[in-house]
Amino acid sequence: MITETELNIGLFGYGVVGKGFYNLIQLHPELAINTQQIVVKHEANHLLDENQNLSYEANIILADTNLKTVVEVINNNNDALAIAKKVLGDGNTLVTANKRMLAENFEELYALLKSNGGKLFYEASSAASIPIIKILDEYFANENIHSVEGILNGTSNYILSGIFNQNLNYNQALKQAQELGFAESDPTLDVEGLDALNKLVIINAHAFGVIVKPTDVFNYGITRIGNDDILYAKNNGFIIKLVAHASVNIQGKLLLYVAPQFVKSSEQLYHVNAENNGVVVNAEFSGEQFYYGKGAGSKPTGAAVLADVISSKKSNGYGYTKLRKQNFIKYDIFQQVKVYVRYNKNIDIDLLELDIEENLSFENSRAVKGKIYLNKLYEYKNWLESNDISVIIFS
Ligand code: HSE
Numbered sequence: 001m002i003t004e005t006e007l008n009i010g011l012f013g014y015g016v017v018g019k020g021f022y023n024l025i026q027l028h029p030e031l032a033i034n035t036q037q038i039v040v041k042h043e044a045n046h047l048l049d050e051n052q053n054l055s056y057e058a059n060i061i062l063a064d065t066n067l068k069t070v071v072e073v074i075n076n077n078n079d080a081l082a083i084a085k086k087v088l089g090d091g092n093t094l095v096t097a098n099k100r101m102l103a104e105n106f107e108e109l110y111a112l113l114k115s116n117g118g119k120l121f122y123e124a125s126s127a128a129s130i131p132i133i134k135i136l137d138e139y140f141a142n143e144n145i146h147s148v149e150g151i152l153n154g155t156s157n158y159i160l161s162g163i164f165n166q167n168l169n170y171n172q173a174l175k176q177a178q179e180l181g182f183a184e185s186d187p188t189l190d191v192e193g194l195d196a197l198n199k200l201v202i203i204n205a206h207a208f209g210v211i212v213k214p215t216d217v218f219n220y221g222i223t224r225i226g227n228d229d230i231l232y233a234k235n236n237g238f239i240i241k242l243v244a245h246a247s248v249n250i251q252g253k254l255l256l257y258v259a260p261q262f263v264k265s266s267e268q269l270y271h272v273n274a275e276n277n278g279v280v281v282n283a284e285f286s287g288e289q290f291y292y293g294k295g296a297g298s299k300p301t302g303a304a305v306l307a308d309v310i311s312s313k314k315s316n317g318y319g320y321t322k323l324r325k326q327n328f329i330k331y332d333i334f335q336q337v338k339v340y341v342r343y344n345k346n347i348d349i350d351l352l353e354l355d356i357e358e359n360l361s362f363e364n365s366r367a368v369k370g371k372i373y374l375n376k377l378y379e380y381k382n383w384l385e386s387n388d389i390s391v392i393i394f395s
Pocket of ligand 1 (some may be wrong): 128183195295297
C-alpha cells in the first residue's frame with residue numbers, strides 16, 4: 001500500500017465546495033490531508049462539529065508559518081484576492097475554485113507566481129470535475145489548438161435542459177438548480193453568462209496563451225430566450241445552449257464570446273444535459289476531442305479541489321507553456337459571427353448593422369438571421385438587454 005506523506009492545510013470557506021472537499025478527506029484518511037484550520041465568514045452558516053478548528057479570523061491561517069498549503073473556496077472576490085496575494089506573495093501553495101477572482105486578476109496572479117515561486121492550482125474553477133485546465137496546459141502544451149468550445153455553467157445548462165427536455169419553466173428550473181447547490185449565491189452570474197465568461201478567460205489563457213479581461217469579451221445570458229426562440233429551435237432541429245467559445249483563424253485572430261447558441265444533434269454539446277459541462281477541443285494533430293462531466297455540485301467540485309491538493313504535493317503547478325512562448329495569436333473582436341436576433345416589432349435594430357440573410361415573423365415579435373460583427377454586439381450590449389432582445393449565435 002502506498003503511504004501518502006502528511007499534508008497540513010488551511011481551508012477558507014465551508015459552503016457547497018468547502019463541505020464537499022472536507023467530507024471527501026474525512027472519508028479518505030489514507031490521503032493524510034489534515035485540515036489544521038478552517039476559516040469562515042459567518043457563524044450562522046456553518047454548523048461544524050466540535051472537533052474542527054474553526055475560526056473567523058483569516059490570519060489564523062495566513063500568519064501561520066507552518067501552513068504552507070491553503071485551500072480557498074469562498075464567495076467573496078475581494079477577500080479571495082487578498083488571500084491569493086498573501087499566499088503566493090509568501091511563495092506558498094494556493095488551491096482555489098474561485099473563477100471570478102482568477103479571471104479578473106489573471107495577469108497579476110501570473111506575475112506574482114513568476115516572481116515569488118509559489119504554486120497555484122485551480123482545476124475546480126473552470127469545469128468542476130472535468131480536468132480541462134490540466135489537459136490544455138499539459139497535454140496540449142505544444143500542440144496548436146484551433147478551438148475550444150464548451151458548456152461551462154451547470155446552472156444555466158440545468159435550466160435550458162429543463163426547458164427543452166422536461167417542459168419546465170425558467171423559474172422552476174432555476175429554483176431546482178439553486179436547491180441542488182449548483183447556482184452561485186447571486187444566480188445572475190450564472191444566467192447572464194458571467195460565470196461561463198470567467199471560466200472561458202481561464203481556459204483561454206491555457207489553450208491560446210492569451211490573457212484577456214472578462215470585461216473585453218462579449219457575453220450574453222439566457223434570460224431573454226423566449227417561447228418563440230424555443231419553438232424556432234425545436235422546429236429546426238436545434239437545442240439552445242449557453243456556449244463559451246474560443247477559436248483562432250489562420251491569421252491568428254482569436255474570437256471569444258459567451259452566448260446562447262443553436263446546437264445541432266450532430267454536435268457533442270447537444271447531448272450535455274442538466275448540470276453537466278462539456279468541452280470540445282479541436283487541435284492541429286489530435287483533431288476533435290470531447291470532455292464531459294459534472295460541472296457543478298458539492299462532491300464533483302470538492303473532488304477537483306482534492307485532486308489539486310494531491311497534485312500540489314508532487315507538482316510545481318501549471319507549465320503555462322503557451323503563455324511563455326512567443327505568441328502570434330491576438331484577441332480580435334472585429335470578426336463576424338452568424339446570429340439570430342429576435343426583437344419586439346416596434347424596435348429598430350439598424351444600429352447593429354446586420355448583414356441580413358433571412359427575416360422571420362412571430363406573433364408578437366420578429367427576428368432576423370444574418371452576419372454581424374461581434375464588436376457591434378459588444379458595443380450595444382446594454383441596449384440589447386434593456387430592450388429584451390434575444391441574441392442566439394449559430395455554431
Ligand atoms: N454556479 C456554477 C455553475 C458552479 O452553475 O456552473 C460551478 O462553477
